[in-house]
Amino acid sequence: MTSRIRLIAIVAVLCCAVIAAAVYALLGTGKTASSKTSAHSASPAAAAGSGAPKPSAPAKPSASGAWVPTNSAMADVCRSKLPSQARDTLSLIAKGGPYPYRTDGVVFENRENRLPRRSGGYYHEYTVVTPGSGDRGTRRVVTGTQGEEYWTADHYSTFQEIDSRC
Known part of the structure; x- marks a missing residue:
């Protein structure tokens, strides 16, 4: 040669x-979203063909029934105060889709450790449509497998835990 x-x-x-x-x-x-083989693949959302897991329950109530944030140091936001597109995304998550972007429902790795530390595959991210944006924009909802829901308007720089009671 x-x-x-x-x-x-x-x-x-x-x-x-x-x-x-x-x-x-x-x-x-x-791995692509369709090749994920996690415990979530048996969820109703995966069975429906969306490929994205459906979180269990919204917000964690305490024994007294009051909502308890997963991290008291993290700011929280009332669900009703979120942009309408974020509430639409939360509704889609509750129904298991269909989602507007193929990357919705993929594992969020929490590389910056801005959410409470959990094992790999614990968090999943979903796009919140940004009117006027030519791409996915910077707004996301991230869910935990125990029902936690987080909002970020700045592409993971800051998070607020979503309080579903208000």
């Missing part, structure tokens, strides 16, 4: 490796 052909082969292999790494990074875990 000539040195020129060898160089072309090396460059081709490196390009393939870079593309594979970029795809892995974009997907977070290296």
Whole structure:
């Protein structure tokens, strides 16, 4: 093999490796939403073909029935004070979809540790439609498998826990 052909082969292999790494990074875990094999795959939402898990119950009530935030240091927001698009997203989550974006329902990895620390696969994210935005925008709802719901308007820089009582 000539040195020129060898160089072309090396460059081709490196390009393939870079593309594979970029795809892995974009997907977070290296798996597409349809190839997830978690405990959530048996949920009604997954059975309906949406591929996104349906969280169990909204907000955690205490023994007295009052809502208790999962992290008292985190700000909370009344569900009724959220933008209408966020309330629409919460309704879609409760119904198990269908969601407007194929990435809705994927695992949220909490890399910045702005939500309470949980095991991998605990949180899932959903897009909140932003009127006038040409892409998914920066607004999201993130849910925990025990029913917690969080709102971020700034693409995960800050979160507020959603209080469903108000």
